[in-house]
Amino acid sequence: MKMMAILCLLVSVLGLVSAMPLVRLGRRHDPPATPIHLQFGLDPDGSYHCGDKIYSGHEIFLAAQYGINLLNADERRGKELYPQSFDDGTESRGIKFPSYCPANSMRYEFPLANGLPYNGGPDDTNTGDERIVFFYRNGDVGFDNHPVGSFCGIVTRKGAEADGFVLC
Template identity: 45%
Template structure:
């Protein structure tokens, strides 16, 4: 039996319409090293929001944020990483270091223990803490690794208003 082009197209469209309407296509972010200026010591611990994180937890979270930016992807309902280009957090002034500019390339990404965060499309369980870093896409070090600047960590815990942040 020979199908005409119109018949073949009709069959193909019928098969395509039977596929699930919402398929999340995700790239695989790189685990390549990232060079962070002003990064915390990976062997030390830091308290934020009543939780203790290692410098390695902080590095891994920021590394994943940069890797996702490099492939133009986000994770979770809130589409992380996303820009954190201001110092006002619901009426509370955040004082980031001067080397971390208020700029569209200053980003926030969820900070979790033994991460990194890799939430699905509807995932809202990213926790209360964020790592903040500055990354200008395409900037690399002498070894060809992405180069970024660590700005700090922040939490919703203890913020004056719901949804606000305080620096740790």
């Protein structure tokens, strides 16, 4: 009788555990790859020299798309939590962005990477020297209901003052 009770309890517990959703610890999910519109000046077929690297227009676009999709999912990547605001007095360091990229909390930076967009872990400090800078106001959408952001430029730490950037 006692053995039967233990067996019933074990079957009940196993049934509950098997009904629980599978969660993979330590694995983040990418945000949805929602298409975006990136306005102003980025040629997706072009190539851009920045610092000591060359990035395709497509790689730069993908970084902006990933960054905007992270913002919409209220997520960040890497130890520095990208995308992060890029409104920290950059004008005083000689960087002048177009007027459609004002220095406020809606102008963001996101690391550039060759190939796939940056997707650093919580301890990742290897973000490279180059960033895309884009302006995005949450809720701005185009005619097709996809997010609309503005390309402000790309920047690098190469040749900049300590903790600063220069426009590429």
